[in-house]
Amino acid sequence: MIDNLLLGAATALTPTNLLWCLLGVVLGTVIGLLPGLGSSTGVAILIPLTLTVEPVTALIMLAGIYYGSQYGGTITSVLLSTPGEAASVVTTLDGYQMARQGRAGAALAIAAIGSFAAALLSLLLLAALAPPFAAFALRFGPPENLAVMVLALVTMVILSTGSKLRAAAMACVGILLACVGIDAGTGEARYTFGSINLLSGLPYIEIVIGLFAVGEVLHQIRIGAARPIRARFRDLVLRRRDLRDSTGAIARGSTIGFLLGTLPGAGSTLASFLAYGLEKRLSRNADQFGHGAIQGVAAPESANNAAANANFIPTLTLGIPGGATTAVLLGAITVYGLQPGPLLFTEQPALVWGLLVSFFIGNVILLVLNLPLAPLFAQLLRIPYGYLYPIILVTSFTGAYAIDNNTFSVWLVFVFGLIGYGMKRFALPMAPLVVGVVIGGLFEKALVQSSALLDGNLWLLLTQPIAVTLLALAALLLAGPPLLTRLRTRRHEEDNHV
């Protein structure tokens, strides 16, 4: 482990990589702050800018955008009650209340400290767990890969924060979109309508840019801008009591975030909600939650940062994204000509460990930058949206063109921008759709290979120990919550009867 970390440090600490890491976290913070942009959008539209640098440098920068934007999202949650990221939704509950009580700085400071502590813990856990996980994943054949993807899709749907049925429908749409193009098994063109551009399938970076960037811009135009609360430099000082109250919340939030983040398809949004719920349940001052409790900021912010880092375990070791942003990063990895999966650890150790160590370095930079400069970043919230959205649109469309030098990509962004706007309008979750598009092709490949391996009898999957364990976990996730609800209702009815 020490050797790996040293190799990672040697890679991540080169002047070039440090500079790109700094650029990534600063851009990430700005992207997380600005309405209409989030980590998925930021990563997607900036991929073209990284095409000329080394893959490890590019990934360090894109990962910096990922966790940098989470902090930016926290600033808008606290000052505007408008989360820049889904994972920061729960931070609005107490963060905004703290801001209204004149404690915006303290909320931002504890979020930065909590995120940093979570990053430190999750890096150590990542370094310890990722290699054995990758070694274990080397034993996976098509049936096991198929079972992992079933688990990822089920997790994505069950752990989504809104309607599960909507999430399931969107995952199906994602898989159907992935079916467009030449079938890998037979070479037959499906749903291409005679278009040459569709033969190689729908490119998901363009889909993501359309859904997240253009769709979000259109949505923001419709809902209008809000006025932020001002954060002052002098408010950033934390009281000793704040730190004492937050320590346990940060530790528990980081643990929950890391555990949930390791699940393929889990993302970091649910981790933040669970951490908040647990903190509220454990607190002696539960009535303070929702009215400016500092633990209500510390716990979810630690959880979403730990989950964001832990998301890289399934992404790098299995090639299965943890959430929407890691799905886009997975796309970037393939754009750079790399194959995500367990072999990445043995074939590209400098890249993997350099990337993992860069999480820590990036979080140090974020802490150093954000503790004193949060109010300065917050000034960006005062830029009228009318200046921002034309630039976001230009960057999105030109960035999409730059990926394949093809105007078809630009039209795809337009079409998916409209779809993204419609999805926002009708509260349809985007993450299941994106994950469906990303793993749809892999899912079908594993399905076809498993079918060939098991002589056309997929029931034989149940004779494969690893696959059956993963499928049982998926079944438990599917059946568990409704069964628990039913049991609780019955007990409640019995109690009322007595």
Next chain:
Amino acid sequence: MSTRRRSTGPLVLFSGLALLGGAFATTAVPYGVLVDDNRIGPGFLPLVAGTLLAVFSLLLLARELRTPTAPEPATSGEDRDDAGRSATERRRILRRVFGLLLLTLLAVPHLGMVLSFGLLVLVISTWLERRRLPQALLMSAATATAMHLLFAVLLDIPLPTGVLGF
């Protein structure tokens, strides 16, 4: 006085998704659901995913129809944002941005990418955001120049050119 009316948007959306799922499922069969020795064929996944999408969408549609209708807000123009725009004005801007984007993409083969998007920024700034012409021109020129320098010069990407040659 408020009136009770069911929003047709979700009904159209879920019906459309159900039809989309059904269309994928139906057209998947000719691709071959199972091939030799009962192995999975190219039509299997679209059939399953399409059927599931149709079922989920119908369930969502049924849920929507069972949901009691909400009273319609008495006024829709009062919800003003930070820029002082009402909901009606914002919807109008949205429709115009959508139209302008479409026109911009249609103009790319004729005017080139830099000029088309530069014009998009100019039109949005003057027509929709009501900025003064010099300010809008400056913003438009800066965006087009940055776009050209970043993509065409720095990243060496051959952006589509038009009649003016850039």
